[in-house]
Amino acid sequence: VSSHDTIQSANRIIRELLDKKSKHRWIKRYKILIDQGGVVGLVDQLRKIIREDRLSWICLVPVYFGSAATDSSTYANLRAELYFTARNILRDSKASLPKRDPKLDYELGVTRYTQQKGNRIQLESKEAIKKRIGRSPDRADALVLALYNGNLEGGDWIPSLNTTISAIYRDWE
Secondary structure, three states: OOHHHHHHHHHHHHHHHHHHHHHOOOOOOEEEEEEOOOOOOHHHHHHHHHHHOOOOOEEEEEEOOOOOOOOOOOEOOHHHHHHHHHHHHHHHOOOOOOOOOHHHHHHHHHOOEEEOHHHOEEEOOHHHHHHHHOOOOHHHHHHHHHHEEEEOOOOEEOOOHHHHHHHHHHHHO
C-alpha cells in the first residue's frame, strides 16, 4: 500500500466519522479500532489527523492481532481469541447480522484453526488464507473488530450487533 493510499484511507475514515457525528449529535465520543498489522502507517496517519485537527472526540484503538491473548492458556494470540469470542457471541446470543453477506460468510467459513500443544487454539495465518482464497479476510476482521470494543478482560464487547454491524456494510456494496 502506498503512502498515498494510507492518506486517502485515513481521510476517508475521518470523513465518515465527521458525517456520523453530524447526524448523531447525542453521541459524544467515537471509538475506532484499527488492525495495526493491516495497512502500514494507517494508525500513524490517523493519530496525526486527530492531533492536528483537534478531534479529541475520536478514540483510536490500535489492535495488533499477533499480540498475546488475554486467555493465553486457551488461545495462541489475540486474533484467535477475538475470532472465537465473536463466534461465541454470534452463536450464543439472539443477535444476528442485519443482512446476508456471502463474502463474509465465506471468509468466516474458510478460516481454519488448529489446537496447539496444551489445546491452545491457533487460527490459520492471514497469509495462508490469502494464498488459499486469493484475498485477505478483511470482512471477517472488520466484523471481529466491530464486535470487540477494546478490552477483553473487562468484558468490553459491544452488546448490540444490529446497530454496530450495519455500519461496516456500506463500504462493502
